[in-house]
Amino acid sequence: MNTARKTLDMMGSEEYSALINTYGTDRAKSLLVAENANPGGEFVPFDTDWQREVLRTSISQDYSLSVGGSLGNVPYRVNASYTDNQGIIKTSSMQRTTAGFNLSPKFFNETLSINANASGSYVRTRNSADVMWMAVAAAPVNPVRKLYPTSGDATKAPLYQTMFNGYYNNLKTTGEPETSTDWQNPLQLLNEQENIGKTLSSNGNLQIDYALYWVPELHFNLNLGYQVSKNWSHNTIAQNSIMAWRGNYKDGAGTKYNWYEVQRNTLLDFYINYKKNFEAIKSNLDVMAGYSWQKFDYFGDSQTVINTLGYNNNWTDIYSGGNFLLNINPDSEAHIGNSYENAPESTWANALQLVSFFGRLNYAFDDTYLLTFTLRNDGTSRFSKKNRWGLFPSVALAWKINNMPFMQSTADVLNDFKLRLGWGKTGQQEMDLYFPYVPIYTNSYQQGYQYLDPTGSGQWINPLYPQAYNPDLKWETTTTWNVGLDLGFLNNRITIAADWYKRITTDLLAFVPTGAANTANMMWRNIGSMDNMGVEVTIGAKPVVTDNFTWSTSFNVAWNKNKITELQGDGETSRTQAIGLPSGKGGAGLAWHIVGQPAYTFMVYEQVYAENGDPIEDQYVDQNADGVINEDDLIMYHSRDPKVTMAWNNTFTWKNWDLGISLRANLGNYVYNQLKQANTRVYDTTGAQYMLSNLMADTFLFYNSSSAERLPLSSYFVENASFLRCDNITLGYTIPDCHCGADFGLRIFAAVQNPFVITKFTGLDPEEFSGVQGSPYPRPITTTLGIVLTF
Numbered sequence: 001m002n003t004a005r006k007t008l009d010m011m012g013s014e015e016y017s018a019l020i021n022t023y024g025t026d027r028a029k030s031l032l033v034a035e036n037a038n039p040g041g042e043f044v045p046f047d048t049d050w051q052r053e054v055l056r057t058s059i060s061q062d063y064s065l066s067v068g069g070s071l072g073n074v075p076y077r078v079n080a081s082y083t084d085n086q087g088i089i090k091t092s093s094m095q096r097t098t099a100g101f102n103l104s105p106k107f108f109n110e111t112l113s114i115n116a117n118a119s120g121s122y123v124r125t126r127n128s129a130d131v132m133w134m135a136v137a138a139a140p141v142n143p144v145r146k147l148y149p150t151s152g153d154a155t156k157a158p159l160y161q162t163m164f165n166g167y168y169n170n171l172k173t174t175g176e177p178e179t180s181t182d183w184q185n186p187l188q189l190l191n192e193q194e195n196i197g198k199t200l201s202s203n204g205n206l207q208i209d210y211a212l213y214w215v216p217e218l219h220f221n222l223n224l225g226y227q228v229s230k231n232w233s234h235n236t237i238a239q240n241s242i243m244a245w246r247g248n249y250k251d252g253a254g255t256k257y258n259w260y261e262v263q264r265n266t267l268l269d270f271y272i273n274y275k276k277n278f279e280a281i282k283s284n285l286d287v288m289a290g291y292s293w294q295k296f297d298y299f300g301d302s303q304t305v306i307n308t309l310g311y312n313n314n315w316t317d318i319y320s321g322g323n324f325l326l327n328i329n330p331d332s333e334a335h336i337g338n339s340y341e342n343a344p345e346s347t348w349a350n351a352l353q354l355v356s357f358f359g360r361l362n363y364a365f366d367d368t369y370l371l372t373f374t375l376r377n378d379g380t381s382r383f384s385k386k387n388r389w390g391l392f393p394s395v396a397l398a399w400k401i402n403n404m405p406f407m408q409s410t411a412d413v414l415n416d417f418k419l420r421l422g423w424g425k426t427g428q429q430e431m432d433l434y435f436p437y438v439p440i441y442t443n444s445y446q447q448g449y450q451y452l453d454p455t456g457s458g459q460w461i462n463p464l465y466p467q468a469y470n471p472d473l474k475w476e477t478t479t480t481w482n483v484g485l486d487l488g489f490l491n492n493r494i495t496i497a498a499d500w501y502k503r504i505t506t507d508l509l510a511f512v513p514t515g516a517a518n519t520a521n522m523m524w525r526n527i528g529s530m531d532n533m534g535v536e537v538t539i540g541a542k543p544v545v546t547d548n549f550t551w552s553t554s555f556n557v558a559w560n561k562n563k564i565t566e567l568q569g570d571g572e573t574s575r576t577q578a579i580g581l582p583s584g585k586g587g588a589g590l591a592w593h594i595v596g597q598p599a600y601t602f603m604v605y606e607q608v609y610a611e612n613g614d615p616i617e618d619q620y621v622d623q624n625a626d627g628v629i630n631e632d633d634l635i636m637y638h639s640r641d642p643k644v645t646m647a648w649n650n651t652f653t654w655k656n657w658d659l660g661i662s663l664r665a666n667l668g669n670y671v672y673n674q675l676k677q678a679n680t681r682v683y684d685t686t687g688a689q690y691m692l693s694n695l696m697a698d699t700f701l702f703y704n705s706s707s708a709e710r711l712p713l714s715s716y717f718v719e720n721a722s723f724l725r726c727d728n729i730t731l732g733y734t735i736p737d738c739h740c741g742a743d744f745g746l747r748i749f750a751a752v753q754n755p756f757v758i759t760k761f762t763g764l765d766p767e768e769f770s771g772v773q774g775s776p777y778p779r780p781i782t783t784t785l786g787i788v789l790t791f
Contacts, residue, residue, distance in 0.1 A: 002088050002780040003057040005754060006764055008675065009697045013047035013140045016694065023703070024686040031692050032141060045141035050694075053144055054135045054186050055778070058086035062786075074105040079119075088780045091190045092128035096121060111211045118204030125197040131186035132764070133775035136675055139692035143168045144187050154240070154311065154326040161240050163324040165192065169242040170691040175319025177245050180690040184242050192238035201229035217276045221290075225267035231300075233259045239308040240326070248340040251310030253332055261300030268293045271358075286362035292355070299349035306335040344443075350434040355379040370398035380429045380475075384437045387474035394424025396482075416488025416495070428476040431509060436524045437471045468514060468523035476526070478505040495540040503532040504565075510593070512576045527576055528567035530599060534560035552651045559644050564593050579640075581712055582674045582774055588713065590672060591640065591771055598639040600771055602670065606635050607716040614700045615716045618707035629710065637715050640771030642722070643668030660730040666767070671721040673763045674774040677712060699762070721766035723759035728752070745790040753782040 011019070020032045032045075064081035080099040087093055100119025106112065148163035155161060167188040170178040205225040212218045237243045239254035248255060271290025278285065310332030312318060318325055339345075356378045363371045376392045401407060402417035441464040453459045480503045487496040507526040514523045536558040544551040567573045578600050579591035591600045605620035623633040644667040652659040679696050683705035695701060702711060732749030759766040763773045 001057065001059055001783045002086070004055045004088050004778045005757065005781045006778070007051040007055070008136055008679075008764065009699075010049075010051070010136065010679070010694045011140060011697045013045045015697065016140050017045055019682070019695070020686060020692070023682060024688075028686050028688045028692065031688055046143045048138070048140050048142060048144060050135040050138040050140070050144075050186065051132075054090055054131050054190060055088055056090050058088055060085040060782075074103055076104075077102045087128065088778060089128040089131065089190070090187075091126055091194075094123065094125045096123045098122075108213070111213055111216070113207075113209040115207040115209075116205070118202065120202040121199075123197075123199040123201075127195045127197060128777075129186070129189040129193055129195070130775050131189055132778070133675065133678070134183055134186040134189070136679055137183060137693045138186065139694050142692065144185070149323045150326050151323065152326040153328055161326060163240070163326060164188070164242050164245070165238065165240050167192075167242065172690075174315045175324060176250075176315045177242055178690045179246060183691055183693070184246075188241055189243070192241040193235065193243060195233065195235040197231070197233040199229055199231045201227070203227040217274055219273040219275075221269075221271050221273060223267070223269040225265075225269075227263075227265040229263045231259075231261045231263065233257075235259075236307070240311070248306065249310060249313060249332075249335065251313035251329060251332060253306050253310030253335060254308035255304050256307045257302065257304040259300065259302040261298055263296075263298040265296050266294070282366040284362075284364040284367070287360070289359040291357055294354045295351065296353075297349070297351035299347075301345055301347045303339055303343075303345040305337055305339055306332075308336070309333060310335065351381070352434050353381045366403070368400045368403040370396075370400070372396040374424070376427075378427055378475075382429050382431060382434065382436065383473050383475070384471050387472070390427040390475035390477065392425040392427050392477075394422070394426075396420065396422040396424070413489060414487070415491055416486055418486040420482070420484035420486070420499075422482035422484070423480070425477055425479050428478065428509065431524050432511075433524060435469075437469060437473050439469050440467045441465065442467060468520035470523055470525055472526070473509070473524060474507055474526060476505060476507050476509045478503050493542050493545070495538075497538045499536045501532075501534055501536075505530045505532070508593075510576075510578070512578070512593075526568070527593065528595075529565045530562055531565050532560060532562045534558060548655050550651075550653045554647075554649050556647045557644065558646075560641075561643065562598050562641065564595050564597060564599055567593065567595055579672075579771055582672075582677075582772055590713070594636060597636055598641065600640045602637045602639065602672065602715075602718045602771075603634045604637050604713045604715040604718055605629065605633060605710055606637070607714045615714065617702055617704040618710065620710065620714070634713070635715070637718055638668075638670040638720075640671065640769075641669060642666035656734045656736050658730075658732045658734070660728065662727040662729075663724065664727050665722075665724045667722045669721050669766075670718050670771075671761060671763065671766065671768045672772045673717050673719050673761070674772055675763055676719075677717045681708070681711070683708065719761050719763070721759065721761040721763075721768065723757055723761065723766040725757045725767070726755050729755060745788075747788040749784075749786050749788070751784040751786070753784070754779055755781060 017032065020028055024032065061084045062081070063083075064079065066077065066079040068075070068077040070076065078099075078101045081097070083094070083096045085094045085096075098119060098121040100117065102115070102117040104113070104115045106114070145166050146168040147166055150162045153159075165188070167185045169185050169188070170181065170183060172178050203226065205223065207224075208222045210220045212220075235257040237247070237255045240252045241254075244254055245252045269290060269292045271288050273286070273288040275286045276284075309328050309330075312325075312327050312329050356376055358376045359374065361371070361373045372395070374394045377389060378392065379389045381388070397420070399419045400417070401419060402411070402414055407414070407417065443462055443464055451461055451463065453461050480501055482499060482501045484497065484499040488494070506529045508528055508530055509524060510527045511522055511524055512527055513521060514525075536556070538554065538556045540552075540554040542550060542552050567576055573595075575592045575594040577589035577591075578593050579589070581588040581590045589603065591602050593599055594601050594603075606623070608616045608619035608621060610616055620629050620633060621635075622629060623635060626632070644665075646663075646665040646667075648663045650661045676696065676699070679694060680699055680701050682695060682701045682703045685693050685695055687705065728751060730749055730751040732747055735746040735748070757766065764776050765773070765779050767779070768776065
């Protein structure tokens with residue numbers, strides 16, 4: 001069972017109406033009355049909790065079955081599972097069916113080992129629209145549904161339609177949909193937009209290991225893998241919905257967006273491995289060399305077609321005196337099955353190849369001194385030939401101090417004492433583009449992007465416009481130094497692993513603003529260098545062990561500090577924009593990569609506060625004391641990444657009972673609360689021209705419209721999002737005697753995921769990786785009841 005852990009506290013109808021009547025402009029007051037009057041003109045406000053309208057408590061199911069055994073000399077395992085997950089936003093759901101097998105035979109006196117596995121799955125999803133911000137913004141005085149007075153042939157059999165299918169929406173005085181706002185009725189978006197996705201996929205792996213009969217220490221290993229999926233989706237917009245009236249020919253005709261894509265991933269790994277223990281010299285040698293080839297590719301197509309009749313789209317004929325005339329337009333039949341303005345079908349295809357040559361040497365002397373050396377030469381098709389290959393070596397040393405003669409007296413207490421040293425380089429080439437170094441042109445067919453044939457033919461020409469590209473892209477490289485210590489006490493009843501590391505990343509890959517000379521505002525670039533330094537400690541223990549009761553616990557804490565050390569490229573080299581401002585000043589940056597500062601550092605105005613802790617409107621610290629608040633007064637104010645992370649897992653067993661508790665914490669991470677910034681501006685609501693929007697309750701509100709320019713960059717909205725989250729609590733009981741045979745086991749358990757979060761963050765959820773919380777899908781509280789049978 002899933003339910004929303006939290007909703008935002010928004011104004012109710014009574015409080016909201018009083019605010020509009022006290023501070024609202026004549027236009028806002030007229031919207032309040034006009035949109036909430038009964039047919040007699042009497043003001044009858046609703047009291048709609050829009051968040052509760054879009055959310056629900058849902059029931060999900062999960063079943064799995066696994067069977068193992070042997071067919072002759074061939075061990076096998078077969079498994080199948082089914083999941084039905086109903087989301088907490090209405091209409092969202094996911095059903096998944098999977099089946100798979102594993103075979104692991106051995107031949108020729110076990111010199112030849114084969115491991116083959118394959119699985120297939122079918123997944124059907126219904127994705128909800130991005131409605132949380134709409135539900136938060138919707139005025140409580142407005143209804144979910146409204147029966148607009150409607151006449152015309154569409155109100156007769158077989159249609160029986162009322163305008164906008166009976167859902168409330170913001171309208172102009174002409175009766176047509178208001179297009180000056182992105183807000184739409186979130187319930188209509190959920191119920192009359194059916195976004196169905198289907199995926200049929202399969203993946204498999206064949207691993208063959210052969211040891212030479214006359215040299216059993218020499219192994220040849222071949223690994224072949226594949227993953228392929230076919231993906232379909234369609235997004236159907238209902239006829240006469242507000243979405244249908246806003247789009248395409250603006251005649252209320254329904255549409256269907258069809259999308260299809262095939263994705264493939266194939267892998268070949270081959271390596272030779274030699275392992276030998278040389279007892280005479282107390283040495284153990286493990287040498288491996290190999291080759292890897294991997295290819296990702298996909299192709300697909302999409303198109304939106306009109307799939308219903310439309311209506312008369314002349315609003316002077318449709319709307320008059322509060323009444324709508326809804327008549328089918330017979331000429332709209334010509335549009336059915338075609339795209340808007342006969343736009344061509346979109347097609348695409350891309351491929352990515354990765355190739356690696358690699359080797360590894362492990363050497364151990366007297367099981368006390370350990371050496372590991374690796375070397376990889378990786379190539380990617382994402383970069384041009386001059387930058388395609390990257391060479392990445394690493395070295396690791398370890399000393400098992402507890403094996404030294406002078407440590408023998410501590411063997412009863414200290415059974416593991418290892419010192420580790422490491423150095424190495426790794427490469428990163430992940431981007432959301434496959435050929436970012438190649439000039440690619442896109443055909444534009446949309447209105448506003450065309451121009452008339454200069455020959456005077458009267459024909460429109462679809463131009464080719466270039467996408468941004470960067471031929472100088474290369475591998476992002478991280479060099480890591482590591483010092484570690486492993487300790488084990490009392491036969492490893494207590495274990496400690498501690499690590500210090502320093503990572504220097506050069507040629508950082510980032511999607512950032514471009515210089516004026518390029519063909520787009522944003523592009524992928526190697527922007528500079530960054531340092532990370534941190535400490536991580538993991539402690540494991542069994543504090544209590546008795547005949548009937550055991551407590552096992554593990555605790556991990558990690559501290560990390562990162563800093564941009566260099567920025568490169570055209571123009572400004574001391575900072576580059578990392579996150580744009582969601583609203584407010586167009587194009588302004590919110591978070592930046594700044595030399596000498598952590599990545600994703602927010603740059604905002606330092607808010608001035610009153611004695612009671614409330615912000616003073618449009619009052620910010622004049623950092624340079626020049627009497628003017630402008631961009632020179634922006635300060636660097638925290639970053640999105642946590643400084644400290646912690647995890648604490650506990651398992652308690654008492655006789656046949658077991659209890660597990662998992663806690664996790666982030667400290668020092670900050671999030672820009674976009675929902676608060678958008679829903680505390682009274683002047684936007686009281687000065688509404690197009691729609692009424694709600695405001696937060698029991699939260700400081702901004703009344704002064706003169707603060708609008710700088711308010712979005714106030715430090716007030718960058719909140720401390722540190723948190724302590726309980727990820728999971730599980731209670732189980734294993735029935736000791738089912739009278740069904742010794743091989744039969746039965747365990748019953750109950751679990752709750754995400755039962756509580758302790759945080760100062762005022763948004764819906766403090767765990768926001770992007771650094772900006774605008775319209776999140778709420779993380780639910782999930783309660784599970786389960787049965788596990790083994791036989």
